[in-house]
Amino acid sequence: MCELLGMSANVPTDIVFSFSGLMQRGGRTGPHRDGWGVGFYEGRGLRLFQDPQASAESEVAALVQRYPIKSHTVIGHVRQANVGKVCLANTHPFVRELWGRNWCFAHNGQLAQVPRAGAPAFYRPVGDTDSEAAFCELLNRLRNLFPEPVEPEVMLPLLVESCADFRRQGVFNCLLSDGDWLFAFCSSKLARITRRAPFGPATLCDIDLSVNFDSQTGPDDVVTVLATEPLTGNEAWTLFEAGDWSLWRLGECIAQGRA
């Protein structure tokens, strides 16, 4: 199993605080020693940092923790390998271009197999994880049904149906984004918190680190963080139920439901 981290915000926000907590689970407070990765959208560009090393010992992870990259949308992941060996090609998040956008995907869980809907295999896995295979299959289905770009609301039914399809093969918690929106699907475990004024202090569970968001934010800031398990101990996180999906833009939930 692995740990997911997602962020959607209405102002460019750094994720150093949450990332610092997540990285501890990569070999220190958690067993996820088999690599980590994080993708930050900057406009339509995507800045991707990855390492097949344990995040708690990674020099690149140390850089990311020192270097407050501000973004509207972030997807991060720490990995405990089940399918696929430990190497860069098997390290989340995975990225593909569709409709001239960078699509970024991370998965927590394991699939007995990745069901094929018969769509042409335009996107093919580079590594040998079930996760990347599922991501490619998802994009192949999307491209097959929508050769030209559509609004997220239009493709949502296919997205949700595909996630539900994958979930029948095992566990499929995932985060997906094209940089404009962030989609989350909960198959077994996923939590969320939306922070907005009045902001208060927060304390990480995994490391002795606190922050007072009040000093770092404006009155209209809205920041939603999604994680496999709550990252802070003194805030009220909401746990998703199995089958819950949600779509986020600029920190706000713009659609949700249960598959």
Add this chain to the structure above:
Amino acid sequence: MCELLGMSANVPTDIVFSFSGLMQRGGRTGPHRDGWGVGFYEGRGLRLFQDPQASAESEVAALVQRYPIKSHTVIGHVRQANVGKVCLANTHPFVRELWGRNWCFAHNGQLAQVPRAGAPAFYRPVGDTDSEAAFCELLNRLRNLFPEPVEPEVMLPLLVESCADFRRQGVFNCLLSDGDWLFAFCSSKLARITRRAPFGPATLCDIDLSVNFDSQTGPDDVVTVLATEPLTGNEAWTLFEAGDWSLWRLGECIAQGRA
């Protein structure tokens, strides 16, 4: 205009020395202030570092210079923007997946327009540079003619013909790789050097830095470096002629010609 850097080696080799020289051209000894990027293949995975900032001032570039990532194949680039604004989405190298491999591309030059061969626009630019548009067009032509993977020798004619086609629209020096091989096309300016035993000392042109490769290499190591202009002042670089193309694998040239 921009500066290109490529490496092909038969043992995993760090490119810190050459990279240190190239990065100086990003704002210190050269005018290429509009971003930089470098992609290192690790197996089938690709580790990409990019910044729309001047490389001479980039914290990420400083990390890459401290952190000797060893690779068989590397593509790097510093940018002086002509087409497309300065942002991450317009920063080279560009990456796409084709046939389950990560393809990486960097371009030096400028095209009046990117000629379309009528292949379906499967790959679409995320940013607005002529370079990324040319890369997408190249991959669209390849995918259209070869829906399934072929050996580099089989696709070489299409690759060379497409580069020659682009060159008619302006200047098109480029580096392209799928991690297994490295392809270079010279439209106006590109230099190369192949280092093998007996190795000797080398001194960068752009910064006061010398290295004795003899102490860092084995007797069978073969390392080819390609760059827009020679990076060292005391070694014999070979300059490509306009229209020259070459294909490299494990440091050795496996095919070459003139378009």
